Amino acid sequence: MARAFSHPSSKDITIDGLLYALSDPIRRTIVSKLMASSGQNCSSTCSIDLSPSTISFHHKILRENGLIHSEKIGVEVVNSVRTEEIDKRFPGLLASILQHHKIVKAQPKARLEHE
Template sequence: MGPARSLEHPTPEQMSLDSILSALADPVRRTIVAQLAGGHDDQACIAFALPVSKSTSTHHFRVLREAGIISQQYRGTSILNGLRTEELNLRFPGLLDAVLAAN
């Protein structure tokens, strides 16, 4: 068995307000964030009923990960998604709560 695959995630210091707000400007991405906030962590991409194609869905998850909003970890052939609540609240206190309340 080879090494575990991993995906790049920005550190809290690398998170920028512009990239986070840009990522959250899309309603599909806000839906993903709201589902992660309302459920348990480590939800597979297929657990999200999104009104877009699989390739577009993959793009939305990548934008959220690259902005630092979600974490993605491989488990077998699935990618599990989690909201980076603690890191976001440390870097931008209150931002995530405000976005979720407005959604």
Template sequence: MADPVRRGIILKLLNNCDGMSCTETCENMSPSTISFHYKVLRESGLIRSEKVGVQVLNTVRTDEMNKRFPGLLDSILKHHKESKSK
């Protein structure tokens, strides 16, 4: 969550409850860069990737995060939004 790109990905995923593909959340990035950011998010336990047909849909593991670290996700994303508006 320290990287602004990953915070942006999380924010976009949170705004779409049905899940999104990697390319939907990362415009103007090379495939290797997108893959790297998603790997970090998956390995840290922040997102879940599920294959649906030929697409891989990604969702934030909000319930698990809030249970383990109450309020942390909201706090980080609030800070991210505030820093983007400055």
């Protein structure tokens, strides 16, 4: 029998946990992609060039810190962002961080010029 995923209750979600989970650009990208859909299985989110085990690790960090809810359906895991719960506890935080991520991601990489 498959083990069920463990999720913190909304009252146990901390700002430190959210900031830690969102401190990694890969995890911010995963959350952004999940928010753009109504929930995706791991393989749909994994259009990032990383190994499946690395993606699973990032999902685990996001889940343990209350950002996503994961549900196993058959052989797939469907993840969804806990937007309402997070916004109720920390209004505007998630949207602000992801908006900044979108802006930074759109900027061209800074070049080091050697003279």
